[in-house]
Amino acid sequence: MKLTIISIYYNRQNYVEESVNSLVSQISNEYEVILVDDGSTDNTLDELNKFKSENVKVITQNNFGFTPTIKKVIQNIDTDFVAIHGSGDVSLAGRFDKQLAFLESNPSYGVVGCYCLFTDILTKENVSTFGHNIDGDAQFELLNYNLFTHGEVMFKKSFYDQVGGYREQFKFSQDYDLWLRMSAVCKFHTLKEPLYKRMINVDGSVNSNAQKLYHQLLFSEFAKYCHRNRLANGIDPLDKFGMGSLLAFNLDRSALIKLWKKSVLEGQDFLIYCPKTFLSCLFRFSIPLLSPFSKVISKLFGKNRV
Structure with missing residues (x-):
């Protein structure tokens, strides 16, 4: 085989x-x-x-x-x-x-x-x-x-x-x-x-569940955090410090923007489980205002089409 x-x-x-x-x-x-x-x-x-x-x-x-x-x-x-x-x-x-x-x-x-x-x-x-x-x-x-x-x-x-x-x-x-x-x-x-x-649009999939999607984003950003550390100094925080390495990890603004874009394009609030900050609240307020224009906005955001 x-x-x-x-x-x-x-x-x-x-x-x-x-x-x-x-x-x-x-x-x-x-x-x-x-x-x-x-x-x-x-x-x-x-x-x-x-x-x-x-x-x-x-x-x-x-x-x-x-x-x-x-x-x-x-x-x-x-x-x-x-x-x-x-x-x-x-x-x-x-x-x-x-x-x-x-x-x-x-x-x-x-x-x-x-x-x-x-x-x-x-x-x-x-x-x-x-x-x-x-x-x-x-x-x-x-x-x-x-x-x-x-x-x-x-x-x-x-x-x-x-x-x-x-x-x-x-x-x-x-x-x-x-x-x-x-x-x-x-x-x-x-x-x-x-x-x-x-x-x-499959029942139970990550992309249709706001809580799962937020957790996926957290793990995705943490994976990048580990990779940046490996590239910079050859040390993987998770390998060296275990789950304690999460204490030094912070979700940055770009991650929230990804969820906001998805929310606007699909007309669903995927930011509901994010920590309540001024920026996340502002993003959530804008979702119902911008979603009716999702087709126009998708052209501005761009998609991974080939």
């Missing part, structure tokens, strides 16, 4: 069929798919079990959470490459062959993404196309934003192991923290074609 494709599900019974079909339709004798039911309370496990085969394994467990689960799965595989696939998302035809071919042909590269279609799960409409064009050293560009959506990525396991893999302290933004650390040991690349559909 060369490649392991991993997808972790929690209460996604209605999204299993299309999502997993997009994986099994692409597997070969050199690929395996591992599907994990993370303690679902609906019929997700029954839906996953329909796909069991020689190259498709189904694991069920208590609800341990995404990061500990994916870390454990990767620890127990014996392939050179790992592809992530978000539960409910769709990997388009040719994704795995093309990403694997790139990584095998370019040994100094460890992480490869692709363009993504952001697709409304209710209407199946492709809302936008997302992609950051990267080819090479990503250490400084990653300080500006996460280059990839998690599910589009394939990486080389040797580089993953070199940096210690996912860190369980990151309940959210675990992928961003991993890419930041892997950027010190390998190059990154984006395949310039849409090979992945990321579903939006």
